Amino acid sequence: MQRLSDKVAIVTGAGQGIGAAIARRFAEEGAQVAIAERNPETGARMAAEISGDTGATAISVVTDVADRTSVEAMVAEVTDRLGDPDVLVNNAGVAVFGDPLSITDEDWARCMSVDLDGAWHCARAVLPAMRARKNGAIINIASNHALQVIRDTFPYPVAKHGVIGLTRALALQYAGEGIAVNAISPGYIDTPIAEWYFKQQPDAAAFRRETEAKQPVGRLGRPEEVAAVAALLASDEARFMTGANLVIDGGVTIRMYE
Structure with missing residues (x-):
């Protein structure tokens, strides 16, 4: 079943891991896929692999999600080459872990600029076209760190809690305009x-x-298991779901201490 036929999807940070699995699954579901990846080599290689394996159109656009100008240029290029984006997956992220009083200002800024600001930069860039068509899906990859906190992982959980807040705020804002905004919170994935x-x-x-x-x-967890859920959220079948956070963590966050 090709649930994403005729859709254009952008997946950030899709050169490897979860993002690559999502991009591949979207292509298998019939979408044209744009890999927005900071590393030009991994992005181009993954786009070529996906195109060769699935026969779908997959392109790579070098993108720094922390840079709003870079994001806007990426969306403009995707629109020019593939058409207006129907689906955005904010997957690009960086894990910055440390003791709160030991991390530097640079550590904080790097985490927030990629994990939280990056998601907003990308959403802001695709929303005008989605609103004009009254159709679209935005999927933010959060983390089970957005639900429970481990010592010495600061400020990563702060950013991921923010991603959930961003998801819910945008979901409510645009719920009446045919745009579904949801999050996925993976646990420990084999990447x-x-x-x-x-x-x-x-x-x-x-x-x-x-x-x-x-x-x-x-x-x-396997990256393909996250990709399967992302494919559902990207499809028209799940458009009554918005503002949700789907947890894929093998049961970690529902377990009490042992």
């Missing part, structure tokens, strides 16, 4: 970044087993 983090530990395999054992389902 290249997670694999890199495991390899920084003295015993990568042991640390991975320990991490998996902490998940109620006994494993890490």
